[in-house]
Amino acid sequence: MNWQLIVGFFFSYAILLYSLLLICGYIFIAIYSIGEIEKYLHKNILTDYRLLAESADAPSISILAPAYNEGHTIVENVRSLLSIYYTNLEIIIINDGSKDDSLEKLIAIYDLYPIEYFYNELIQTKEIINVYKSHNPVYKRLKVVDKKNGGKADALNMGVNIAINDYIVCIDVDCILEQDAILKLAKPFMEYSNERVIAAGGVVRIANSCDVENGKLIQIHLPTNFLARVQALEYTRAFLLGRMAWSRLNGLLLISGAFGAFEKEIVIEAGGYNTKTVGEDIELLVRMRRYMEEKNEKYVVSFIPDPLCWTEAPSSFKILGRQRNRWARGTIETLKIHKKMFFNPRYGVLGMLSYPYWFFFEFLAPIIEFIGLLIFILLCFFNLVNWSFFIALLVCVYSFAFLYSSFAILMEVASYNQYNKPTDIVKLLITALIEPIFFHPFVVWSAIKGTFDLIRKKHTWGEMSRTGFVKKVK
């Protein structure tokens, strides 16, 4: 056996081991999430959220919503936020140097006026221009902060400095929150007596094709656009299975930037959002967790399976590509910043399980997949493919992917049943069949481009134009 053969032998077994571990990881996540979802649903039956709404002891919360050029939707979005059902609440809209008429619209519609406002710059940010409040007492919960453009992370840091409450809920301003979203998200912060709950997240769902009126979700529909529909399936898989399983392990590394709650004190002590990464959401949580581990303080990152936040998913390949490119760069940047934790037992589950999982199966997976594809093309070119094995492997992996998506659909139907028409489920199943062929390669390609962009030190957010929730109830 020559050395090439030996290297090849080990290489193929390494790839096989990697794939088996990945598949085992998926199986574990799917099975492990069931218990957590079940537990939550059973607990929910015994819970009266009105208690929290009425209680003066409920956690005080500041909602932070950064806005950049959201002129065509901002008024409706703020109206939606103002209708949230919670007592101890302030709503802070941070206009991050928008070039459009966002601020003017807010001033006109909500009768805003500039106030003298001192804020403690605990986290350094770009310069503040003005803070606005409303003359109308109906909008007394609202504060609008106008600042120079510094990006989403900088705007959120400004929100953290301005917020007066103990907990912050960071959301994308164009998201639609369920009316009881804050009540449900606040509860985990009160449930633990021995551990400190540093962050909590809820499920984000896709709002494309849903009926929206006055900033409120009226009727849920499965997206008609193929790309949005695939993302609906993808989000169901990621939130209902992945995050619930990681939450059960207390190893969750990501709370979506679109909707997540954090303990303000820990956010500040950990240094706030990192403005030098495009993955500020994952980076913040990893840093908060790392901070708690280094302090040797018991903590929990909680996740609830309730669909609390609805967002518009990219419906064109161009926008989707930018988003996935950014996600890939954010992941790599975060892993690089916190490389000290890699298989470091000092960081417990975080260092020994969560970080390595993200490294091997989130960061490396697209790279390995891409190289595999290149090699496959080469093998085809040199007519070296063992087709019977190739077909057997392909069918096996493809059926696993379809099975995993089908399981996620089953969990969704068994739990929240948002897409409750049989035709919707058929459409979702067909989407699950098509996804590995049309959608997944594109996501892999975007991640590869993101990796290259990072190597080339390209540090752009990528414009995320929205069409807005214009569909009204007939």
Next chain:
Amino acid sequence: MLLSTLLIKIYYLYATSLACFFSNIVILNQLWVITDIQLIILAIAITITFFNILKKRRNKIRKDTFTNYANLLIEDAILSDDIKGLCTAITLKKYNAVFNDEAKKSLFLDELLFAKNNISGEASDNLIFLYNFLQLHQYSLSKLGDNKWYINAKGIQELTIMNAYEYTDKISHFVNNTHEEVRIEALIALLHLKGNEGLDFLNHIKYPLSDWQQIKLLRELTLINITEFDEITNWLSSTNDSVIIFSMRIVRRYRLFHMHEQIKNCINHHNPKVRLAAIITLKDIYNENTLNYLKEIYTKENLTNQLTIINTIKEIGTVADIPFLLKNLYSPNKILILDILTAIAQIDSEKFKQILSYIDVFPYRTMLLQVKQEFNI
């Protein structure tokens, strides 16, 4: 040239390794077996998915139909002057048809519980009579014997809402249950069914009470209208810090002014959370000495507690406290300074105007203008 050599090397490596690994026909067969298994599981998953959808749809239709029937019966019971007569009128045949079905029984009970939670007085007693007449207490009781925690918790909740005093002893076995949801339902049940005596658990509780559990217990206290807390002094010296904090919530809720001295003792507790609760509580039951005690501990306290003390002075302070506020105005913490200025403005607007007239340095000027705007001075 270099690139093509490299590519050939890579393909050679990959091809030889794959050939080595996949030359075994057994593995090929195993792959197909795995695929078959996956497809079988897939078929089962899809079948269950559609079965679930259909089941949920059927249940919804059934629920809508049955709820109408259930609500009619419940309305009759609520409005009835003769509940015994009404119950007798429910024929055995009709009863069997409806309540032999577990799902219908459960639906009816849910409606009954919902109604009971929203009414009181004689109408409420009628619903309890109906509950017992229809043997639903046995159904709830059977849940206590189940080995699933959430069914136990639901059973306890049902018996509590329906004032099932005779099952107090059975419920008390659950106060040390390993599952916290069951434990808290049992504690609420004992409070509901035994009144003052139900608070005995606070003397020997080993595990901490979370904030959520405390809020639930407080709500129950309000509902059953307990006003005497004979053992509260013991609770305030408990080794379980959450019991002390819960007791202080009781003091605040019921404005137990006579507990001032005991609460004052808690401001020296080793746990900052207990001290914080004590400061907040003292604000609600203050006397002429309260602020003196708080001012004494101010410098030793952490920032959160200092802010709470300043907030307390803002709420209940007098001009006599202005020198203390001025003394602490030059704190390194700017939020504290802002709160002190707010307190000064609240207590003595003239003093605030004086400060406003001579401080012209950023950020203090901004703070002053913010407070000025807030208080319209």
